[in-house]
Amino acid sequence: MTSLRLFYAPGTCSRAVMIALEEAGAEYDKQLVAYMNGEHRMPDYLALNPNGKTPLLIADGEPIHETPAILLYLAKLFPEARLLPLGRGEVRDAQTIAHLIWCGSELHPNVFRIRIPQFFCDHPEGRARQKEMAEDSMHDKFAIIEQRLERGPWFLGEDWSAIDAYLFWVWFRLDGTGFELDRYPRFADHYRRMQERPAVQRAMAVEQSAGLILREQGLMVNFDTFTRGRTPEDFQAQAAAAQSQSVGSSPR
Numbered sequence: 001m002t003s004l005r006l007f008y009a010p011g012t013c014s015r016a017v018m019i020a021l022e023e024a025g026a027e028y029d030k031q032l033v034a035y036m037n038g039e040h041r042m043p044d045y046l047a048l049n050p051n052g053k054t055p056l057l058i059a060d061g062e063p064i065h066e067t068p069a070i071l072l073y074l075a076k077l078f079p080e081a082r083l084l085p086l087g088r089g090e091v092r093d094a095q096t097i098a099h100l101i102w103c104g105s106e107l108h109p110n111v112f113r114i115r116i117p118q119f120f121c122d123h124p125e126g127r128a129r130q131k132e133m134a135e136d137s138m139h140d141k142f143a144i145i146e147q148r149l150e151r152g153p154w155f156l157g158e159d160w161s162a163i164d165a166y167l168f169w170v171w172f173r174l175d176g177t178g179f180e181l182d183r184y185p186r187f188a189d190h191y192r193r194m195q196e197r198p199a200v201q202r203a204m205a206v207e208q209s210a211g212l213i214l215r216e217q218g219l220m221v222n223f224d225t226f227t228r229g230r231t232p233e234d235f236q237a238q239a240a241a242a243q244s245q246s247v248g249s250s251p252r
């Protein structure tokens with residue numbers, strides 16, 4: 001049996017991978033990454049994923065980064081779980097993989113430009129405009145998703161796939177950013193139906209426990225202030241500043 005270890009953080013795109021692992025009934029180790037402790041910028045972590053991001057999957061000692069690549073790997077590792085409808089011919093497989101890559105290359109970067117614009121622009125006006133333009137672009141993509149869900153109930157049609165796990169995270173991450181989610185009733189229903197899946201509930205429970213641990217340690221990421229640090233010390237300084245602010249603002 002392949003040994004699997006997932007490096008994850010609550011609220012991040014590692015959620016899509018954890019859902020896929022849970023859907024497959026996989027046995028895997030979970031390794032929480034505390035961003036505010038700079039753990040994703042530690043030399044040991046960078047040796048495994050030089051991008052300093054989650055998710056990261058270690059399969060039999062070999063690191064795999066990039067959410068689409070990890071999901072594709074898992075779909076092949078657990079064919080009986082049908083995480084993706086592969087094996088239907090070269091062209092149809094390529095079409096399926098194209099959807100997966102679309103999530104990673106079109107949706108995912110725009111999510112960040114909307115959710116954490118300060119990561120990409122340090123000028124307030126430029127930041128607001130960048131967010132607006134990313135939202136505009138995201139609406140085009142959401143229209144495609146909404147149209148596919150009309151034929152649904154899932155993105156690829158009748159059968160659930162790991163792409164639905166990816167979309168679940170995208171919706172979650174945009175909620176509360178001001179992006180007009182209410183223009184997409186079918187996608188809203190998709191989000192609701194996803195939460196009914198036992199695998200999703202298991203993954204959310206893991207994230208919730210991890211969130212409690214991080215919160216207790218004052219290491220929960222605040223996405224409104226999270227910025228692009230380069231070193232573990234940058235992140236530890238951010239965490240310390242957030243902690244001192246919250247102590248200062250709490251009622252005495």
Ligand SMILES: N[C@@H](CCC(=O)N[C@@H](CS)C(=O)NCC(=O)O)C(=O)O
Nearest residue numbers: 012013052053054055066067068104
């Ligand atoms: N292209 C990567 C993106 C992964 C990614 O951006 N992960 C975020 C969390 S959702 C992260 O770890 N960000 C930390 C950072 O950029 O410093 C993938 O497909 O997995």
